[in-house]
Amino acid sequence: MKTTTFIIHYECYDNNGTLIKSGITKVKNRTTKFEAQCDFEKYLKRKYTNYNRLVVNQCQEESPFGLNDLFNQFTDIFGSSFNIKNNEKICRIGYLNSR
DSSP: OOOEEEEEEEEEEETTSOEEEEEEEEEEEESSHHHHHHHHHHHHHHHOTTEEEEEEEEEEEOOTTSOHHHHHHHHHTTTOOBOTTTOOBOBOOOOEEOO
16 A cells, blocks of 8 residues: 555643643654554654543645645635545544543
């Protein structure tokens, strides 16, 4: 399978439900969205000792020329975000628990 880079919009919470960090990150050299999210969660577990859960708001494959943001802004005008590569809805996974 071909490896690619995924862009993840996320929120990271601790054991008390307090937001530790939120933002956007790139996960490189992964074959699927699920693999990219799991590896990112493993990284957060190592970095934050009080890590509890990851909320992924958006996960999409990076386009070859970095045009994701341009196309997503264009499609958002019409009220919907689509994955540029295969015209399917962007992956929206609620929680990946640490347990």
